[in-house]
Amino acid sequence: xxxxxxxxxxxxxxxVGEGGEAITVLPVEGAAEGEQTEFSEIPITTPAPITEQPIxxxxxxxxxxxxxxxxxxxxxxMDTKLLGLSLCCPCITFGANxxxxxxxxxxxxxxCMLPGPMCYFGPYIRNKIRTTxxxxxxxxxxxxxxxxxPCLAIVQExxxxxxxxxxxxxxxxxxx
Numbered sequence: 613x614x615x616x617x618x619x620x621x622x623x624x625x626x627x628v629g630e631g632g633e634a635i636t637v638l639p640v641e642g643a644a645e646g647e648q649t650e651f652s653e654i655p656i657t658t659p660a661p662i663t664e665q666p667i668x669x670x671x672x673x674x675x676x677x678x679x680x681x682x683x684x685x686x687x688x689x690m691d692t693k694l695l696g697l698s699l700c701c702p703c704i705t706f707g708a709n710x711x712x713x714x715x716x717x718x719x720x721x722x723x724c725m726l727p728g729p730m731c732y733f734g735p736y737i738r739n740k741i742r743t744t745x746x747x748x749x750x751x752x753x754x755x756x757x758x759x760x761x762p763c764l765a766i767v768q769e770x771x772x773x774x775x776x777x778x779x780x781x782x783x784x785x786x787x788x
Contacts, residue, residue, distance in 0.1 A: 677748035681775040684761060684768050691771070698767045705766050706737070712778050713740050734758035734765065741769050745776060 682690065698705045707721030710733075720737070723729040735754035742749050757765040 677746055680747055680749075680768060680772055682768055682771040684757060684764050686768070686771070690767075694770055695767055698763045698770070702763050702766050705770055706734070709741075709766065709769050709773060710737050712773055713737060713744070730762065731755075731758065734762060738765060738769060741772055745772065747772070 688695070694705070703721040703724035706724040707717040707719075710720035711717040715737070720733060723733045735751065735758050738754040738757065739751060741747065742754070757768075
């Protein structure tokens with residue numbers, strides 16, 4: 613080890629490194645005053661400089677969502693039988709849509725007759741369709757469509773299921 617030996621007033625002996633940096637040394641506990649004590653050298657290391665900039669990690673971007681196959685008000689130029697059935701007896705169409713999504717037809721048909729449960733189960737089914745077919749929209753959109761246009765929302769959902777190749781009302785419509 614190279615450096616300059618130094619003796620301190622309190623009896624400690626140490627070294628000053630080649631670059632002038634001080635190495636702090638303390639006397640060993642229990643050593644008598646004036647007694648020579650051996651110290652081991654503590655290497656001082658300088659961290660290596662950063663030569664590369666950190667790389668920014670891009671967060672994965674969600675692919676764009678699909679739009680509904682028909683707009684909320686697109687039912688007026690479409691299937692008039694479906695529109696008539698959904699306006700006169702929405703519970704049948706709503707129950708049939710729910711059944712295609714794995715829910716109980718009769719239970720959802722009953723929910724449709726009561727305004728309270730319909731405010732929850734209507735948006736629930738609509739959300740399930742949006743999730744299944746990766747359709748753009750939000751929970752707020754689902755709730756608003758059932759608050760202001762529940763029959764049109766049911767028709768839009770039925771048209772979405774039909775355009776996906778599902779046949780709404782298969783078993784459900786045979787029960788009526």
